[in-house]
Structures are given as C-alpha cells and as structure tokens.
Amino acid sequence: MSAVLHDSIPPAAQDAVRTSVLAALSPADGVSPQQAWALFSSGAAVLVDVRTAEERSFVGYVPDSLHVAWATGTSLTRNPRFVRELEAKVAKDKKILLLCRSGKRSALAAEAARKAGFTDIHNVLEGFEGEINEQHHRGTADGWRFHGLPWIQS
Numbered sequence: 001m002s003a004v005l006h007d008s009i010p011p012a013a014q015d016a017v018r019t020s021v022l023a024a025l026s027p028a029d030g031v032s033p034q035q036a037w038a039l040f041s042s043g044a045a046v047l048v049d050v051r052t053a054e055e056r057s058f059v060g061y062v063p064d065s066l067h068v069a070w071a072t073g074t075s076l077t078r079n080p081r082f083v084r085e086l087e088a089k090v091a092k093d094k095k096i097l098l099l100c101r102s103g104k105r106s107a108l109a110a111e112a113a114r115k116a117g118f119t120d121i122h123n124v125l126e127g128f129e130g131e132i133n134e135q136h137h138r139g140t141a142d143g144w145r146f147h148g149l150p151w152i153q154s
C-alpha cells in the first residue's frame with residue numbers, strides 16, 4: 001500500500017496512535033475518519049468504499065481503497081451480491097473499515113457483513129462527505145474530506 005500516515009501524526013507517534021486506536025475498538029464500533037486513516041495508512045486495516053461507482057468517480061475516493069458497492073444506480077438499489085463481492089476481496093478475519101457518503105449505508109453494510117461472518121468490521125463515522133447542513137450541502141461540518149484526509153478524483 002502506498003499510503004502513509006497523515007502528515008499531522010509524527011512518524012515516532014504512529015505506533016502509539018495505531019495501538020491506541022486498535023485497543024479502543026470492538027467489532028461493532030464506528031471509527032472517526034481520522035482513526036480510519038491512521039489504521040488504513042499504517043496497513044492495520046483495509047478500507048472498503050461502499051458507495052456507488054458514480055459517487056466515487058464524480059465526488060472522489062480514498063487512494064488505494066477497495067470498492068464494493070452496497071447499493072447501485074441513482075435509486076440506490078441494494079446490491080444483493082454485496083457480501084459475496086466483499087468476501088472475494090477481503091478475508092473475513094481482516095480488520096475492515098467501511099466508508100460511504102455519510103456513514104449510514106456503511107453502517108448497514110457493516111451489519112450485513114457481521115451477520116455473514118466478518119469478525120472485525122467497522123463503520124467509518126461521518127462518511128466521505130459528511131452530513132447535510134441547513135443549506136442542503138455536505139462537507140461543511142464533518143466527513144473524510146472536511147477533515148482534510150487524503151482523497152483523489154477521477
């Protein structure tokens with residue numbers, strides 16, 4: 001994996017951050033975007049984006065993340081093959097972080113994956129874009145991009 005820990009975390013502190021984040025997690029817990037980046041960029045976890053291919057293409061995505069859509073199309077039709085597709089990309093015993101737009105779809109996907117036997121799967125809270133505000137805009141108060149974590153756009 002080519003990603004490295006975020007610049008705000010000095011190299012000497014990376015192991016301490018990784019250890020403290022790992023120690024605080026239970027399988028049903030959500031993780032903050034910053035915790036997710038620390039785990040993913042250190043190689044301690046796999047990051048799986050569960051948004052649609054269109055969202056990833058037009059809104060952006062985390063470099064080196066995997067993609068398994070929880071739902072597809074503009075109507076967000078539930079992907080009936082989600083668990084099988086996830087199993088094909090990641091072992092059930094790996095630490096897996098699921099990311100969507102706001103943290104809602106990824107929470108549902110994490111629940112479905114746990115029921116299918118994934119043992120260490122976590123929702124990334126706030127999602128990639130964050131919650132919608134009073135003006136119906138995302139990314140103004142929370143989310144992966146709001147926190148300045150690495151992402152790219154096609």
